[in-house]
Amino acid sequence: MSMTFRSAVRAASHPFTRLRSLEERVGIAFLALALLFAMSHALLAHDFRAGDIQIDHPWSRATPEGARVAAGYVVLRNAGSEADRLIAATGEIAGRTEIHEMAVDDKGVMTMRPVGGVEIPAGGEAALAPGGLHIMFLDLQDARKEGERFKGTLVFERAGEIDVEFAVEAAGGGSGHGGGHSTGHSGHGG
Numbered sequence: 001m002s003m004t005f006r007s008a009v010r011a012a013s014h015p016f017t018r019l020r021s022l023e024e025r026v027g028i029a030f031l032a033l034a035l036l037f038a039m040s041h042a043l044l045a046h047d048f049r050a051g052d053i054q055i056d057h058p059w060s061r062a063t064p065e066g067a068r069v070a071a072g073y074v075v076l077r078n079a080g081s082e083a084d085r086l087i088a089a090t091g092e093i094a095g096r097t098e099i100h101e102m103a104v105d106d107k108g109v110m111t112m113r114p115v116g117g118v119e120i121p122a123g124g125e126a127a128l129a130p131g132g133l134h135i136m137f138l139d140l141q142d143a144r145k146e147g148e149r150f151k152g153t154l155v156f157e158r159a160g161e162i163d164v165e166f167a168v169e170a171a172g173g174g175s176g177h178g179g180g181h182s183t184g185h186s187g188h189g190g
């Protein structure tokens with residue numbers, strides 16, 4: 001109200017001025033920054049939606065030449081009032097795909113086992129992330145490099161099947177888990 005009044009007074013007393021008030025300039029700068037942030041965020045992250053399930057940033061690691069397996073990660077959020085389950089996935093780079101859970105056994109050895117699905121609680125989320133649950137792409141037919149994307153699908157018990165894209169990110173970056181992961185996966189090749 002007071003800004004409108006001041007602007008009106010200024011406009012009336014300086015009808016030809018093209019200078020903007022400090023508030024206006026700060027406002028415009030803020031808007032530009034917000035826009036820039038939104039654009040860069042859209043480039044780095046991507047998401048999909050299947051019914052009540054929001055699929056946040058599916059990604060996979062770049063694989064070395066000759067690799068037979070790769071892992072996929074994603075965060076799943078359930079906005080609905082009933083639990084859902086991720087029950088299957090596919091990736092165009094892989095001959096077949098399983099859902100795995102990684103754990104350290106009582107001898108301190110990193111192991112993986114297939115799980116039937118991943119529960120996404122009502123109003124909650126499930127994270128498939130390095131060191132834990134992951135989508136296992138097996139019989140890799142095609143390696144992808146950092147910065148590329150590949151198509152795939154996620155299948156939910158309630159929300160059904162949806163097409164997604166996995167963003168390929170740097171090999172071994174971030175979690176410090178890369179070495180253990182590839183070692184753990186060596187038995188998957190054949």
Ligand SMILES: [Cu+2]
Pocket residue numbers: 071100101112134135136185
């Ligand atoms: Cu695995």
